[in-house]
Amino acid sequence: QVQLVESGGGLVQAGGSLRLSCAASGRTLSIYGMGWFRQAPGKERELVAAISSGGTTNYAASVKGRFTISRDNAKNTVYLQMNSLNTDDTAVYYCAKSTLIVGLPTTPKDFDSWGQGTQVTVSS
16 A cells, blocks of 8 residues: 655745655555646646656646656655646645556546645735
């Protein structure tokens, strides 16, 4: 059983940056795809960034060019660098582990473990 713990959320002004971290314990993440989701009040959870075990990445259109997902397998940690934040980015951000060993996870059904989330609030 893997445990995922997110950190790095907080309050930031529009235009600012944050770096989220997702530390894992209980299982090595290096062979799995990983992802970052977010959920704003009254909205469905959406996949904003994903990374395969081989390092291939994909992003939601709303964050492409501003967010970067990366992984440090030696530290069993996944990151989400968020730049040029705007108020629409306000949400709880969740780290998730995919079931996929090969290929890029693209839907919520590709994931089987979730962290508890970290709040990101962007003020105008």
